[in-house]
Amino acid sequence: MRISDKPIAARLKELGVELRPGVPLREKTSLGIGGTTDQLLLRRFETIPEVMHLLANEKIPHRFLGGGTNVLIADGELPYVVLHLPTSQPGMRVEGNAAYVDAAADLGGMVTFCAKRDLGGMEGLIGVPGSVGGALRMNAGAYGTQIGSYVREVELYRAATGKLETLRGDDIRFDYRHTSFAPDDVMLRVKLELPSKPFKDILAVIKVCNEKRRASQPLNQKSAGCIFKNPPGGSAGRMIDELGLKGHRVGDAMVSDRHANFFVNVANASCADMLRLIDEVRERVRVTYGIELENEVIFWKN
Numbered sequence: 591m592r593i594s595d596k597p598i599a600a601r602l603k604e605l606g607v608e609l610r611p612g613v614p615l616r617e618k619t620s621l622g623i624g625g626t627t628d629q630l631l632l633r634r635f636e637t638i639p640e641v642m643h644l645l646a647n648e649k650i651p652h653r654f655l656g657g658g659t660n661v662l663i664a665d666g667e668l669p670y671v672v673l674h675l676p677t678s679q680p681g682m683r684v685e686g687n688a689a690y691v692d693a694a695a696d697l698g699g700m701v702t703f704c705a706k707r708d709l710g711g712m713e714g715l716i717g718v719p720g721s722v723g724g725a726l727r728m729n730a731g732a733y734g735t736q737i738g739s740y741v742r743e744v745e746l747y748r749a750a751t752g753k754l755e756t757l758r759g760d761d762i763r764f765d766y767r768h769t770s771f772a773p774d775d776v777m778l779r780v781k782l783e784l785p786s787k788p789f790k791d792i793l794a795v796i797k798v799c800n801e802k803r804r805a806s807q808p809l810n811q812k813s814a815g816c817i818f819k820n821p822p823g824g825s826a827g828r829m830i831d832e833l834g835l836k837g838h839r840v841g842d843a844m845v846s847d848r849h850a851n852f853f854v855n856v857a858n859a860s861c862a863d864m865l866r867l868i869d870e871v872r873e874r875v876r877v878t879y880g881i882e883l884e885n886e887v888i889f890w891k892n
């Protein structure tokens with residue numbers, strides 16, 4: 591969607607929003623897939639309600655893109671603009687056992703930043719790619735750690751009220767790859783409470799997690815991490831592997847030969863290729879195991 595020639599472009603500029611016309615989102619996602627649209631870079635949280643109000647008035651659909659590491663975006667010209675949240679450098683600070691972090695900050699960067707200040711607990715998240723906001727929204731987890739366990743406060747923009755609000759950690763539900771945030775809530779900042787732990791001890795755990803990840807996941811290929819959630823008590827990766835589907839391809843979309851729940855873009859896969867691969871694999875698992883796998887990756891349908 592192109593808005594740079596519309597009157598709203600000037601109003602957005604007044605609010606400090608930077609408009610980048612015609613950005614191919616495949617360059618903004620870890621899968622290397624996604625169509626083209628105008629990109630809006632917000633500079634200050636305080637302007638978000640007004641920006642949202644403007645977009646709503648002009649009936650311009652929008653989506654917030656974080657790290658782009660867990661999203662599958664449709665091909666072609668997209669019928670919405672994409673918004674990016676502001677962050678300062680480093681976008682985080684520590685006070686005692688509390689860490690205050692911008693949603694747009696890098697998740698791995700946050701784990702390291704806190705570790706250097708002798709705050710641990712999140713070691714398992716070290717290799718999870720993406721932004722802190724994306725991790726929060728879906729309660730990202732790995733190697734026994736889930737970010738939700740450490741959340742004490744979240745500042746967000748609530749589309750339902752059109753206001754910036756602060757929620758207490760106790761008032762948010764964090765389940766396996768699922769939270770009680772509304773789909774149109776926008777994470778802005780989070781306060782985490784982390785256990786004290788010497789840097790060298792944290793580093794030792796980080797090393798182990800990194801090694802496990804390197805041994806089992808296709809880290810050097812374009813992917814969005816695991817495509818499906820694990821079914822209760824089961825493993826999507828193991829089932830897909832047992833079906834002999836590693837290396838199975840639709841166009842340039844392929845089931846990783848390293849970890850069967852990672853689907854990789856081996857060159858120039860389209861969203862259509864990836865969707866067909868997802869559907870074929872889901873169907874094979876359903877027929878053989880009687881289990882309907884649920885997507886872990888978020889699909890931005892047009």
Ligand code: EPU
Pocket residue numbers: 731732733734806814815816817818819820825826827828831848849850851886
């Ligand atoms: N397995 C296979 N073949 C495969 C992949 C896995 O047999 O191709 C087996 C493994 O040997 C193991 C079991 O399946 O016995 C589970 O595999 P793994 O330990 O790799 O964990 P996972 O359940 O597949 C989950 C998360 C990952 C996270 C790892 C490590 C989900 C959907 N996935 O994977 O998260 O990195 O644990 O904690 O919960 C993600 O969310 O995108 C993601 C990659």
